Amino acid sequence: MNYAFPPAPVVTLDAMSSNPFPVRRIFCIGRNYPAPDGGTAKGEEPIYFIKPASAILQNNSVLPYPPGTSALYPEVEMVVALHKGGRNIPKDRVDYDYVFGYAVGLDMTLRDALDAALENGLPWEKAKAFDHSAPCSAITPEFYSGNIASGLIELKVNGEVRQSGNVADMLWKIPETVHYLSTRVELFPGDLIYTGTPVDAGPVVKGDVLEATVAGLEPLIITIG
Numbered sequence: 484m485n486y487a488f489p490p491a492p493v494v495t496l497d498a499m500s501s502n503p504f505p506v507r508r509i510f511c512i513g514r515n516y517p518a519p520d521g522g523t524a525k526g527e528e529p530i531y532f533i534k535p536a537s538a539i540l541q542n543n544s545v546l547p548y549p550p551g552t553s554a555l556y557p558e559v560e561m562v563v564a565l566h567k568g569g570r571n572i573p574k575d576r577v578d579y580d581y582v583f584g585y586a587v588g589l590d591m592t593l594r595d596a597l598d599a600a601l602e603n604g605l606p607w608e609k610a611k612a613f614d615h616s617a618p619c620s621a622i623t624p625e626f627y628s629g630n631i632a633s634g635l636i637e638l639k640v641n642g643e644v645r646q647s648g649n650v651a652d653m654l655w656k657i658p659e660t661v662h663y664l665s666t667r668v669e670l671f672p673g674d675l676i677y678t679g680t681p682v683d684a685g686p687v688v689k690g691d692v693l694e695a696t697v698a699g700l701e702p703l704i705i706t707i708g
C-alpha cells in the first residue's frame with residue numbers, strides 16, 4: 484500500500500516479558516475519587532474524555548513545558564490496558580478477559596484552560612489533549628500483578644508527596660468503567676483507560692521531577708523541561 488505520506492508510527496508501551504503494547508486510544512475518567520471535602524459524589528454515569536495515542540510520553544522522559552499556559556497540573560492515575568474490545572462488555576468478564584495489565588499514568592492538565600472551558604461550557608481538549616499530555620509507565624501484565632482493586636496511589640514532586648490516595652476509593656470501579664465505555668463506543672485492543680486522580684496536586688514548573696506510583700507497579704518518573 485502506498486500512502487500520500489508515511490503513516491504515523493504505532494505508539495507502544497513496554498510490557499515486561501510480553502511484546503510491546505500498541506496503544507490505540509486513551510480514555511480518561513474524570514471526577515472518579517471522592518473529594519476531601521466530600522464534594523465529589525458518584526454521578527449518573529462516568530465522565531470521560533479522550534487523548535490521542537500520540538500524547539503518550541515514555542517513562543524517564545522530559546516533558547517540555549507546554550505553550551500557552553502558566554498552570555500545568557499533574558494528575559496521578561492508574562492506567563488500565565485492554566487487550567480485548569467489544570460493545571456492551573459484561574462487568575464480570577472485564578478483569579478476566581479484557582484487562583491486559585496496569586500502568587502508572589499522569590493526566591497532565593492545563594488548569595487555566597480547563598477552568599476557562601468549564602466556565603464557558605467549551606470542550607476540554609485544549610486543557611487535556613496537548614502534546615506529551617499522557618506520560619505512562621511500562622505496563623505490568625495482569626498475570627504478574629493480579630487484579631488490582633486496591634493499593635496506594637501517590638505523586639511526589641521533587642521528593643515531596645503532593646497526591647496520596649488508594650485506588651480502592653475509585654467511585655466507578657474498573658469493571659463498571661469498561662462496561663460503561665463499551666456502551667458508548669466500541670472498545671478495541673490497545674485502548675488505555677486513565678482511571679482518575681485522588682486529589683489536586685497543585686502546579687508544577689520547569690525543573691520539577693515527578694514520581695508517580697501505584698503499589699505493585701513500576702514507578703513513572705518524568706522531568707518538566
Ligand code: MN
Nearest residue numbers: 558590679680
Ligand atoms: Mn484526570
